[in-house]
Amino acid sequence: MAISEALKKKAKKIWVSIVAPEMFRSREVGETNVYLPEQVLNKLITMTLSIITDDPKKQNMNVVLKVTSIRENKAITEMFGYSLVPSYLKRLNRMTKVRIEQSLQLKTKDGVDIIIKALALTKFDTKNSVMTAVRAKMKEFLITHVQNNNYNELMNMVVSLEFQKNMHKELKLIYPLSYVLVKTIKRVK
Structure with a gap:
């Protein structure tokens, strides 16, 4: 999504939390810095499963999360893919x-x-x-x-x-x- 130059000059970026799906107990897995929270919609985020679950045995598994909605400056995600490193x-x-x-x-x-x-x-x-x-x-x-x-x-x-x-x-x-x-x-x- 393109951001107008006027918005870039006047607006400050805000932090939006990224929340894992319910299967991972909806815990916060990261943050991103954007002008508007809606910019995060439909973004794909790849991370290792060990970050989400705090289980070091799962460091060889990657999970792709897709942002589906925004609630109270929190990006709600769903599982989009899975792969091995x-x-x-x-x-x-x-x-x-x-x-x-x-x-x-x-x-x-x-x-x-x-x-x-x-x-x-x-x-x-x-x-x-x-x-x-x-x-x-x-x-x-x-x-x-x-x-x-x-x-x-x-x-x-x-x-x-x-x-x-x-x-x-x-x-x-x-x-x-x-x-x-x-x-x-x-x-x-």
Whole structure:
């Protein structure tokens, strides 16, 4: 949004607090400096999950928050996306042998279109037939669980690592895996 020169000269900037979604107990996660609070609307804010939850174990997870409304100089946000830090993925890849990935565009129970990318890492070299079976089971798991959950429920499960644990339980029946992760979740605009 363009600001007129007259407003820039006369008005002072104000601080607007950024409030996390309800799944993070609506706590304040930062501030931004703007001329008008409405300038913050529809902004995307990326931050690590460890900042929001005060859990250092989650420093390898990024969360994208989108400002949806302004109340009393507070920017109210909602979850817009989730991803793992690339350096973390690179480090995991060095420790494992085979990387099995699955990327799908799905619709949640409440009609939100998302792109979800899952990743499974093995300790040993595997045959292509085993990799295909793991990928097919991963696709089946993703389709059923994404379509049976609301967007907020899904994001809550992914952030709490419950989704990944359940997927790992399903996939380890086919082949022993060292890691099963959700690499990215993005809303389709």
